[in-house]
Amino acid sequence: MQQVVDFILEIDKLKAVTRKIRPPGLDRYENSAEHSWQIALLAISLASHAGAPIDLSRVVGMLLVHDLGEIDTGDTLAFVEGGWDERKAAERAAVTRIFGLLPEEQGAAFLALWQEFDQEETPEARFANAVDRAMPVLLNLSNQGQSWRENGVSYERVVRRVSGQIKAGCPALWDYLAVRLEEARQQGWFGA
């Protein structure tokens, strides 16, 4: 029991990892804990649109743990170019440490979920990655492109960065977003 308690208090630190998006209507930045909650519910809500049959409980598990490595590394804007291999290695070291706090069987199960998400090979991982990519786009679309404008991210970079994964994991979601992103471009909601 103490191992589980040590783990749950360690992951409390994800509440302090801030992202680049402000939740619409709030002055502060979103943190990775509440982001993880929201995409778990987005995945459940979109499950019938997944690109292939999925085990939804594994998708939800992946989304709940996928950002825990940021406890040691911090969040990186999805549009940063380069440095991703080093970053992934650092996140992997972090989650190995954090899941290592748990009894071995449970820690191994979480690590397997984290790796499955990272490798993007199973239908579940592809769907989970699509949902993770789509959520900040949806928030930006409801926030007049706040983080795109603040960080100088162009329409072309957004499409290049998110379209492949969203199409692969949840084609109907991409069909929806493609239209909305074009509208946002016409509204001037992107950076230069």
Added chain:
Amino acid sequence: MQQVVDFILEIDKLKAVTRKIRPPGLDRYENSAEHSWQIALLAISLASHAGAPIDLSRVVGMLLVHDLGEIDTGDTLAFVEGGWDERKAAERAAVTRIFGLLPEEQGAAFLALWQEFDQEETPEARFANAVDRAMPVLLNLSNQGQSWRENGVSYERVVRRVSGQIKAGCPALWDYLAVRLEEARQQGWFGA
């Protein structure tokens, strides 16, 4: 697709509902979205200790949606006495509105999870309620009783409020907490 988007943006408001606990090390109060994320992971980590065999995916689903009614009502300290019937009715109206944004089948599934949690009759709901009750206790135990002291909550009120549900849903967790709560009493971490 637009219905799912309307839902996911509506529930974004849970990030603005603050609780009485400060995440250890942070100056701000916890919000109900990140709380929901954390207890979903606590439930997965504790599943082998549940008081009865459970369908874990239903537990996780319940925990992810159980606080959504607070979008209209705000959070209420667990130790407030009285007014719970009115409050529950208001939360029920809120989740009926919010889940009503979704396609009918998905909205009904979420509402069923919310009601199952609220009724505390199934093994899954009892385990989920135990986890929900235990998390603020664990945070207070790592935070020198911050919300107990700030809100004048005594040792006796904590035990009276949480022991029955935690024992019923996760007996081993109560065995652990009973010892830690007694230690906290001796440290003076409670209100008068």
